[in-house]
Structures are given as structure tokens and as C-alpha cells.
Amino acid sequence: MNLGKHILLTFIMLMLISFSLSSLFHLQGKESGSKNEALEPIPDPWITQIIPPGGSISSVLSNLDLPGTEIGMISWRIGDFIDVTTIQPGDTLRVLLNDTGDKISKMMFVQEPTVRHHFEARGDSLAYSKEALPVQLRERVIDGTLETTLDAALLSLGLSPADKQNINNGLEGEISFQRDARKGDKFRVFIEERIFEGKPLPRAKILYVNYEGVRSGFHELFRYQQDDENSVLNGLYNKDGKSNNTSGVGYPLGSIHVSSSFGTRLDPFTGRWANHQGVDYRARYGTPVYAVAAGTVISAHYNGGYGNEVRIKHPSGMMTLYAHLQSFGVRTGQTVKRGHIIGRVGSTGRSTGAHLHFGLYSGGRFINPSNLRMVGAEKLNEKQMAEFKQQKEVIRAQMQNVLNPQVAKL
Ligand SMILES: [Zn+2]
Known part of the structure; x- marks a missing residue:
């Protein structure tokens, strides 16, 4: 056998082997396919x-x-x-x-x-x-009687912990629960729920709360809401437009959108896990930034990654930091009251867009500011009171409709 014939023979054998192998695989493929007709798995990208x-x-x-x-x-x-x-x-x-x-x-x-x-x-x-997706709105009146604590009563009515907290905070300004709450006290909550597939979604809007007790007397709270869904003023107020503000701490902005919370996150600049020592609030360039409490400005200057920053020392010992400002509204050494405009939102320093970095320094380190109990306002101003008065009447009428649906149908 010469070399040419040898090569040809080898070639033919290889062809035969590859053919039989491919038909074998083909058959196998067919076999597995027949178990699961037409459901050839397309990988989901x-x-x-x-x-x-x-x-x-x-x-x-x-x-x-x-x-x-x-x-x-x-x-x-x-x-x-x-x-x-x-x-x-x-x-x-x-x-x-x-x-x-x-x-x-x-x-x-x-x-x-x-x-x-x-x-x-x-x-x-x-x-x-x-x-x-479209949701249905449902208004609901919940009446309850105090057996042990208001907390337990509200939870047993199926309210979410967040709603419960909201109601508790509102009423605490009116009633000293430790001293005046008694078994058998009555309360009413009027809420607006969003219903999806027959079930309420979390974060119901609390429109009204009342509490009537032998010792505490009768107290009512109404929701005040501005057009801006994120306004810090939205919430429960008593009939005189006062909110429960025991902390004396306000918000650094009039409208709150948290874009990054306190704690570990992947740093967009280094790509490494880093501890974020504050809260980032998204806001437009030039939005006024407020001192959250009275104090003394201990610095108002450019400071590396924080850009233009203001630091305020408060009598309680805590210090607040406002960073990435576009401009300053205060000078070092100046004393400020809560709500004083200390600067405007910007993107100076290590930042990829307009936002406020808010830090809270206490006990030798930065702590999570979301643990602070911030309140929008102690009392609504004159213009807000006028709106509140109208909103109160609307809420009362809505509640009457829910309580007496027959009347509403006439
Ligand atoms: Zn930040």
C-alpha cells in the first residue's frame, strides 16, 4: 500500500467515524427532545x-x-x-x-x-x-378598644408596623400613655389603602386618628398633605396644626428622597466596599439646606471629598455635617437656629451629581442619622393652616361616607 492510498483510507475512516458519532449525537438529541416536545430551553438572558x-x-x-x-x-x-x-x-x-x-x-x-x-x-x-399597574383605592375606618397597649391593639387590627409607629408618634404628643391610658379606652383610625389583587399594599395613608379615654379625654389628629409627595410636612397634626415634636430636630431639606443610606456600600469611585458615613439626599442644584437644630457653625469651607461643607456643633454635644454644597449661607463662628439656611445643594468634592450628604457625629463617631427623630414642623404656618383647615373638612366628609354608605348613595 502506497502512502496516497493510506491517507485516503484514513480519511474515509475518519469520515465514517465522525458520521456515526454525529448521528449518534443527533439521535440522542432527538431522544431527549421527544421527552419534552417544543420546550427546547432557550436560556433567559x-x-x-x-x-x-x-x-x-x-x-x-x-x-x-x-x-x-x-x-x-x-x-x-x-x-x-x-x-x-x-x-x-x-x-x-x-x-x-x-x-x-x-x-x-x-x-x-x-x-x-x-x-x-x-x-x-x-x-x-x-x-x-x-x-x-393600576391599583384600587379603598378607604377604611378601624375602630378599636384598648386591652393592653395601643401598640398591641393597632397590630392586632392588621396595621403594618410603619403605620402603627406613625399613629403612635402622632398621639404621643397629645396623650401621656404611661400615665393616662386605661383598658377600655377607644380609638379610631381612618386610612386610605391601595388594593392590588384583592390585598392591601404596605404603607397605607393615615388620614385621621382619634383617641378617647376616661383619663386622657378626646383627641384627634388629621393628615396634612402638600402637593409634593416627599414634603417633610406631610403627616399627622392636631386640630390646631401642631405636630408632635419632642426631639427638636428638623430635616436638612424641605423634601426628602434618600438616594443612599448609611452603612456599607460599593464605592462608585474605587469599586470597593466602604462605610458610607451619612445619608445622601437627592435634590436639585440650589435647593436650600437647613440647620436641623440650633448650634454654632464650627466650619464652612472646602474639604476634599466632601467639597463645600458646613459643620454645626449643637448644645447636646452632637455635630451635624452638610456636604457637597454649591454655596455657603453661613460663616465659621456664626450661631444658627433650627431651619436657618446654611447653604445650597451642589455636587462639589467627590460626587457624581447634585445631592446633600448629611452626617451626624455623636460619641466620637458618625452614627446613622435615620435613627434621629426628625420632624417637618412643630406648627403649620398661616398659609399651611388655611390648606389644613380645608383638608380636615374633606377628611371628615370622606369618613362620614365610609361610615354611612347608604347616605352617600342617595
Ligand atoms: Zn454621602
């Missing part, structure tokens, strides 16, 4: 992550094999559109990566489960749109 208790967007994104700077930057930008304090365990994040798998190209974040936030990466920024 979207990756789904569910927010666990205590989790955040950056914590679930870090489950993906992405550069830290990418996760940090995306989490930072998301805060421009979503108030991160509204993110709940069970919310779902769906992510579509780019062809090389090192960048996020699209995201969908599903909240509570009626709201869908859509994001698309466009170079350095995110394009955003929001889609909300």
Missing part, C-alpha cells in the same frame, strides 16, 4: 435577583460577576430615581448584561409588586422610565 431581608441593590448586584466600580456606579445612579428607603425585601431586580458580560445594559426593578422601574445604560448615565 435576564438574571433575576430578589432583595433579601437587610439587602440592598448593591448587595444583590454583587452576586453577579461584575467590576465593583460598575456595581457602585449603577447603585449610585439608581438612587437618583428610587428612594432607597422604599426598597423592601422581596422586591425583584432583573438585569441584562452587555455582550462582553462586564457591564449592565438594562435593568428592571419590580417593587411591591405594582411598580416597575426600567433602566437602560446610555454611556455614563441611566435612562429611566416608570410603569405602574
